[in-house]
Amino acid sequence: xxxxxxxxxxxxxxxxxxxxxxxxxxxxxxxxxxxxxxxxxxxxxxxxxxxxxxxxxxxxxxxxxxxxxxxxxxxxxxxxxxxxxxxxxxxxxxxxxxxxxxxxxxxxxxxxxxxxxxxxxxxx
Numbered sequence: 539x540x541x542x543x544x545x546x547x548x549x550x551x552x553x554x555x556x557x558x559x560x561x562x563x564x565x566x567x568x569x570x571x572x573x574x575x576x577x578x579x580x581x582x583x584x585x586x587x588x589x590x591x592x593x594x595x596x597x598x599x600x601x602x603x604x605x606x607x608x609x610x611x612x613x614x615x616x617x618x619x620x621x622x623x624x625x626x627x628x629x630x631x632x633x634x635x636x637x638x639x640x641x642x643x644x645x646x647x648x649x650x651x652x653x654x655x656x657x658x659x660x661x662x
Contacts, residue, residue, distance in 0.1 A: 542646065543578050543646055545575065545578075545605050547571055548571060548572075548575045548598075548601055548602065548605070549602070549605070551568065551571065551598065552598060552599075552601075552602035555595070555598060556598070556599065556602065562591065562594060562595050562598065564588070564591065564594055568594075569588050569594075572584060572587075572588060572594060572597050572598060572601065573585065573588065575601045575605075576597060576600075576601055578644075578645070578646065579600075579601050579604040579605060579608075579643070579644045579645075580604070580643045580644060580645060581597065581600050581601060581604065584597060604643065604644050605644070608642055608643075608644040608646075608647040609647070611638055611641070611642065611647070612638055612642070612647050612650055612651060615634040615635060615637060615638045615651070616634075616654070618631075618634045619631045619632075619634040619635060619654065622634065623658075623661075626662075628658060628661045628662050631658060631661075632655055632658050635651045635652070635654045635655040635658075636655065638651040639651050639652060639655070
C-alpha cells in the first residue's frame with residue numbers, strides 16, 4: 539500500500555481561499571502544490587487549469603472536493619463494512635468496498651478500498 543498522502547497544505551490553502559475568502563495567489567509554490575495534488579487525486583489537465591486564475595481556483599475546488607468526498611465515502615463504507623462483519627454478513631461487508639470502487643477516482647482511496655476487499659477474500 540502506498541504511503542498516505544499528506545494533504546495538509548492543500549486543505550489549508552482550500553480553507554483560506556474557499557472559506558475565508560483570501561485571494562488565491564499563484565506563486566510557483568502554489569502552482570507546484572496544485573499540480574502535485576491534482577496528480578494525487580486524478581484530476582487531468584492541471585497545467586491547462588493553471589494558466590488562469592479562474593482555472594486555478596476551479597482546480598483547487600476540485601482537488602479539495604475529491605479529497606473530502608473520497609474520505610467521507612470511504613469512512614462511511616468502512617463503518618458499514620465493520621457493522622456487517624460484526625453481524626457475520628461478509629457479502630454485504632464486501633459490497634461496501636465494491637460500491638466505493640465503483641465510483642471512487644482518487645487512487646489512494648481506491649487502493650484502501652481494494653485492500654479492505656482483498657483482506658476479506660478468505661472470509662466466508
